[in-house]
Amino acid sequence: MNKKIVAKTGNEAMAEAMRQINPDVVAAYPITPATEVVQLFSKFVADGRVDTEFVAVESEHSALSACVGASAAGGRVMTSTASQGLALMHEILYIAAGLRLPIVICEVNRSLSGPINIHCDHSDTMGARDTGWLQIYSEDSQEAYDNTIQAMKIAEKAFLPAMVTCDAFIISHSMARLELIPDEEVQKFIGEHRRPYALLDVDNPITVGPLDLQDYFFEHKRQEIEAMKEVKASIIEVATEFEEKFGTHYGFFEEYRMDDADSVIIALGSTAGTTKVVVDNLREKGMKVGLLKIRVFRPLAYEEIRNALKNVKAVAVLDRATGMSSFGGPVFHEIRSCLYESEKKPFITNYIYGLGGKDIFPEDIENVYGELAGIIKEGKVEKLVNYIGLRE
Amino acid sequence: MKKGWKELAIGTQIKKAGSSEDFKTGDWRTEKPVIDLDKCIHCLICWIYCPDSSIIVKEGKILGVNYDFCKGCGICAEECPKDAITMKSEI
Numbered sequence: 397m398n399k400k401i402v403a404k405t406g407n408e409a410m411a412e413a414m415r416q417i418n419p420d421v422v423a424a425y426p427i428t429p430a431t432e433v434v435q436l437f438s439k440f441v442a443d444g445r446v447d448t449e450f451v452a453v454e455s456e457h458s459a460l461s462a463c464v465g466a467s468a469a470g471g472r473v474m475t476s477t478a479s480q481g482l483a484l485m486h487e488i489l490y491i492a493a494g495l496r497l498p499i500v501i502c503e504v505n506r507s508l509s510g511p512i513n514i515h516c517d518h519s520d521t522m523g524a525r526d527t528g529w530l531q532i533y534s535e536d537s538q539e540a541y542d543n544t545i546q547a548m549k550i551a552e553k554a555f556l557p558a559m560v561t562c563d564a565f566i567i568s569h570s571m572a573r574l575e576l577i578p579d580e581e582v583q584k585f586i587g588e589h590r591r592p593y594a595l596l597d598v599d600n601p602i603t604v605g606p607l608d609l610q611d612y613f614f615e616h617k618r619q620e621i622e623a624m625k626e627v628k629a630s631i632i633e634v635a636t637e638f639e640e641k642f643g644t645h646y647g648f649f650e651e652y653r654m655d656d657a658d659s660v661i662i663a664l665g666s667t668a669g670t671t672k673v674v675v676d677n678l679r680e681k682g683m684k685v686g687l688l689k690i691r692v693f694r695p696l697a698y699e700e701i702r703n704a705l706k707n708v709k710a711v712a713v714l715d716r717a718t719g720m721s722s723f724g725g726p727v728f729h730e731i732r733s734c735l736y737e738s739e740k741k742p743f744i745t746n747y748i749y750g751l752g753g754k755d756i757f758p759e760d761i762e763n764v765y766g767e768l769a770g771i772i773k774e775g776k777v778e779k780l781v782n783y784i785g786l787r788e
Numbered sequence: 789m790k791k792g793w794k795e796l797a798i799g800t801q802i803k804k805a806g807s808s809e810d811f812k813t814g815d816w817r818t819e820k821p822v823i824d825l826d827k828c829i830h831c832l833i834c835w836i837y838c839p840d841s842s843i844i845v846k847e848g849k850i851l852g853v854n855y856d857f858c859k860g861c862g863i864c865a866e867e868c869p870k871d872a873i874t875m876k877s878e879i
């Protein structure tokens with residue numbers, strides 16, 4: 397395979413993936429920091445490099461609504477957004493999932509107002525975690541690119557919509573090395589888009605989105621729940637094929653130096669990259685530390701995560717969103733819940749960090765590992781929820 | 789027997805046209821129209837006005853009401869020029 401090596405930002409990487417996927421319809425509205433994805437893609441359309449019908453709309457609510465219509469018509473459909481844009485799409489997110497339409501969103505993780513802020517945190521997609529969309533988080537531009545290509549295939553296998561995310565500015569605007577798969581190989585990988593039923597199939601008329609009251613609504617929701625369980629097999633199938641063809645391994649999560657680790661940090665997105673550096677440094681000093689980087693947050697591979705943590709003594713979950721529950725962030729809650737059936741429950745603690753784009757440094761992560769070592773030594777968790785880099 | 793979640797088409801798709809015939813809406817009713825065929829002059833005004841196509845007509849003659857779909861709105865009784873239709877409580 398002749399991969400082309402280029403320098404691209406996260407936004408450029410996702411726009412490239414969209415170009416190579418060559419969707420039938422893209423309906424989008426620009427928003428910082430995802431503007432570039434849409435801007436670059438509209439240039440591909442203007443230059444005739446894709447066959448896509450580009451629908452410029454007046455809001456993200458309209459963008460996703462147009463995507464729903466196009467997808468119900470039978471098209472391969474994508475869009476891109478961030479933050480307030482995803483929030484404005486919120487009601488349509490449920491509709492896309494409920495109607496089982498395999499739309500893919502390239503999402504750039506940005507904080508939600510207020511106070512108004514344009515920088516990275518995960519509150520936008522964490523706010524959408526119950527919508528029925530697949531969520532795949534990316535550590536860097538390469539993963540944002542690879543995940544976008546895989547997401548299209550997974551979504552269309554499972555008839556579930558998917559959002560692929562990358563961290564605002566840290567990834568979206570930072571240039572990095574990117575291995576591009578040849579266009580025709582991407583097309584071969586994702587395959588021809590086939591839908592068993594579609595509105596534009598006039599020989600086989602169907603109804604999409606009828607009123608679904610007490611009699612059937614719950615039954616349709618139960619189907620979605622099942623699809624979220626079953627899609628796990630498709631995620632692994634697609635990742636395996638991706639690895640066979642393009643050489644990079646992907647799973648529900650990545651285990652970094654976890655083999656004999658006593659203390660483990662769980663993180664999503666770009667912070668996982670920073671954590672890897674710290675893990676390497678601490679390993680050199682003889683500390684048994686590791687990282688579990690969650691790639692697929694929806695569905696959550698709870699059994700696999702529990703199994704991966706079965707010999708770990710202390711876990712710190714890093715949340716880049718608060719959840720406002722008064723006892724920690726959303727990732728923390730779910731990981732803690734995963735561990736309830738564990739025979740040997742590790743100590744677990746939560747660190748909220750990086751809200752509104754506040755930087756996290758290697759020394760912050762070193763401190764977390766230091767505190768985990770202290771928890772193991774003392775045999776108890778003093779503080780369930782902690783804050784990194786916050787002025788008191 | 790209504791279908792369970794395993795048998796239903798996904799995403800609320802309905803794969804046949806005219807399926808509203810399978811969705812009986814008659815149980816929404818609290819009053820039902822009863823036609824006195826001795827008074828009825830078969831002008832078909834009730835048939836024209838009925839929003840649910842529930843007036844049964846054969847060869848230009850009113851035969852009665854299809855209670856599987858009549859929602860009991862009472863428009864037929866209101867419009868009947870001969871007061872041949874009365875609304876009877878079903879509660």
